[in-house]
Amino acid sequence: MRSCLVVDDSSVIRKVARRILEGMQFEITEAEDGEQALGACQRQLPDAILLDWNMPKMDGYEFLKALRRLPGGDRPIVVSCTTENDVAHIARALHAGANEYIMKPFDREIVAAKFEEVGLM
Amino acid sequence: MNGADYDYLCKLLKTRSGLVLSAEKHYLAESRRLPLARRERLQNLAGLVARLRAPDAEPLIVEVVEAMTTNESFFFRDKLPFEHFRDAIMPALLSARSATRRVRIWCAAAATGQEPYSLAMTLREMSKDLRGWRIEIVATDLSTGVLEKARSGIYSQFEVQRGLPALMLIKYFAQIGEIWQIAPEFCAMVKFMPFNLLNDFASLGRFDVVLCRNVLIYFDQTTKIGVLERIAGVTERDGFLVLGGAETVVGLTDRFRPMPDKRGVYCQPGYLAAEATPESNILKFSAMPRVAGATGR
Secondary structure, three states: OEEEEEEOOOHHHHHHHHHHHHHOOEEEEEEOOHHHHHHHHHHOOOOEEEEOOOOOOOOHHHHHHHHHHOOOOOOOEEEEEEOOOOHHHHHHHHHHOOOEEEEOOOOHHHHHHHHHHOOOO | OOHHHHHHHHHHHHHHHOEOOOHHHHHHHHHHHHHHHHHOOOOOHHHHHHHHHOOOOHHHHHHHHHHHHOOOOOOOOOOHHHHHHHHHHHHHHHHHOOOOOEEEEEEOOOOOOHHHHHHHHHHHHOHHHOOOOEEEEEEEEOOHHHHHHHHHOEEEHHHHOOOOOHHHHHHHEEEEOOEEEEOHHHHHHEEEEEOOOOOOOHHHOOEEEEEEOOOHHHEOHHHHHHHHHHHHHHEEEEEEEEEOOOOOOOOOOOOOEEOOOOOOEEEOHHHHHHOOOOOOHHHHHHOOOOOOOOOOO
16 A cells, blocks of 8 residues: 655645545555654655645745655655645746645545556556 | 437437437436526426427527537546557657658547647647647537637636646646636647538548547447548548547457557558568657656656
8 A cells, every 4th residue: 555645734634635545545644744744754755745835834845845855755756735826836846846736626536637647546 | 307308309419419328328418408408497308308399499409419418528638548649659650751741630529628739738748859840630529619618728727637747737828817728839739620520521631640539439339330430531541540448449440450559549450561561660660769758757
């Protein structure tokens, strides 16, 4: 079973994402912000990360840069998942090392399409 | 709705579009006709059928047929056919058409435009190999309503997130508030026009590639055979046919053969025979390096 770390400061979003991804046969861990997510990645790198952008402590952008500097940190496939729905934010995320980008609101179909896009399904 | 009304609708749909309404599609068809019934201030679908049977119903008949035949679509649907287009079909044609530098492509069930635009974007990513080439994409659909949307190149946030890589989205689309519009250069690459697959194909000209995906599944055996024969009639001898994942030519026509290792891609039998000779295009293109994907990690 593949693992996915869901990073979002909203417990509702984490719950929705967990339900969708568990339905896609992923084993889920959760983190409330970038700092927690980085700690989780230092312990064990997941196969995939669904990453919110605006979070307290460490935001998605800072986390992504820190993740890609970790040993083996280039391996996890990162799908940004945010309400920042403009070209500049998408470009910045992809440039920082995100593999794909989901604009909120999302549903099962979009998550599945994007995960398929990056070869996770 | 009673059995006679249902039979009437099925028959209407079959004569007008060739589509066969199976039992599973009954619900879908109903959900698509109800809004039309409501707009016409009719209580239910029986009322709609009564209106269709009345004289001067032609405009409404056209609308009902369109509502029942419109299918959802997304960018790079099924992914693999577009990889075959990029890695096998286009390289073969680049070699075979090097004298004329002209390629004509037909999307036979273009719906809201995602398929022809996916081809246009694929070609744009290959543009360094296509300098000086004239590539024409003809995109047809039975429904003038969907073609209008296709021509506009405007898609919702939901639509652009199904199948379209984020990188292509920001490269090739402009954001207008909540919606996204494909760049004018792609609209200019595609010629949209209404066309009924039950009609004669001669007016369309000849093609090097025909994509007829996820439409044969709605036709009965005789109609499928007719459509495939007519496609063969307008496809160049060394051209290609691409069908949907649940469709095949096997048992329907011997004018196309499945291409080995290229699921969903078909070519004409003479072309496959030529494969055995070392000068053949197939051998040439299978030896060509893969064009880098747009979605690379």
